[in-house]
Amino acid sequence: MFKRQKVYFLFNFLLLQSFCFMHLFAQQSEFERWATLVNWDGVSTPESYIITSSGFLGPGALPVPYLRDGKISNKIIFENAVEYYQQPGEKTANTYHQLTLPFASGKIALTSYWRPLEYFEMNQNTLDERKILPQKGKGYAGGDLYFGTIVQLLQEKNNWLPDANLGVTFKTTTGKGLENARHINAPGYIFDVAADKTIYKNEKGFKIKAGTLLGFYAWQQKLNVQNDAFLFGIKSSVYYKSSLLIFSYSGYNGWINNGDKPKIIRAEILQNFRQTDFYFLYQYGIQDMIKNGYRLGAKVSF
Numbered sequence: 347m348f349k350r351q352k353v354y355f356l357f358n359f360l361l362l363q364s365f366c367f368m369h370l371f372a373q374q375s376e377f378e379r380w381a382t383l384v385n386w387d388g389v390s391t392p393e394s395y396i397i398t399s400s401g402f403l404g405p406g407a408l409p410v411p412y413l414r415d416g417k418i419s420n421k422i423i424f425e426n427a428v429e430y431y432q433q434p435g436e437k438t439a440n441t442y443h444q445l446t447l448p449f450a451s452g453k454i455a456l457t458s459y460w461r462p463l464e465y466f467e468m469n470q471n472t473l474d475e476r477k478i479l480p481q482k483g484k485g486y487a488g489g490d491l492y493f494g495t496i497v498q499l500l501q502e503k504n505n506w507l508p509d510a511n512l513g514v515t516f517k518t519t520t521g522k523g524l525e526n527a528r529h530i531n532a533p534g535y536i537f538d539v540a541a542d543k544t545i546y547k548n549e550k551g552f553k554i555k556a557g558t559l560l561g562f563y564a565w566q567q568k569l570n571v572q573n574d575a576f577l578f579g580i581k582s583s584v585y586y587k588s589s590l591l592i593f594s595y596s597g598y599n600g601w602i603n604n605g606d607k608p609k610i611i612r613a614e615i616l617q618n619f620r621q622t623d624f625y626f627l628y629q630y631g632i633q634d635m636i637k638n639g640y641r642l643g644a645k646v647s648f
Contacts, residue, residue: 400635559596
């Protein structure tokens, strides 16, 4: 009986020792592979090799802003949505929440939006391209909170002037997961002007509007380095009674030229039901942005 216990103990000890050795060997091999991939200098941290631009990060890290309307709504708007992004080598799913609070009869508004949590998966090619260590390939990450102010500049009112407003938005550092190339954990800000103009309408509820957005997008790249980008976008909106169809092309151009020039096309269909707008949006990444994005959500007005 005693000999059997000794044999059993020895067997388990050797099994545990083998497991620890294989685990240590795998970790060492993974690190050596990464060190060769990035030509590690023996001093810098793994995070310092990650490129903090839209072309080498998750879709929620430095997204192209949505083209807002030129007129501020005089109602409180609370938006909730789910998003899913995918391309060969990467999948991301997250929730999206936005709140807009108007003041002074719609002349000023406070706004904030947030992707609080995302789930991601990446294959080995994506891990290598983004120089990620440790190479887990899947997990969760918290997203960035943005907040800002919108000020109405012009109102259409059946004349040649468009609806136009000025927006100032600040990006916080709530986004985490830099080690997995998800968010940059650094501040940023956006200054932009949005405008749109009615180009056709009739008495049957049919209306077409053309819009644009121009601005400045900046974020902290690394210590003492800021990437400054020209932000732009155009869109067309087709209204028919309680339905709305929007097409847009937008992006920004950073100066570092390291995957910081995303260009995207968006198509959105929206249906109003009482005080709620239900919508579906598709996003196609032309350059420096994940290829396919989907959003399903609702905007409630008070």
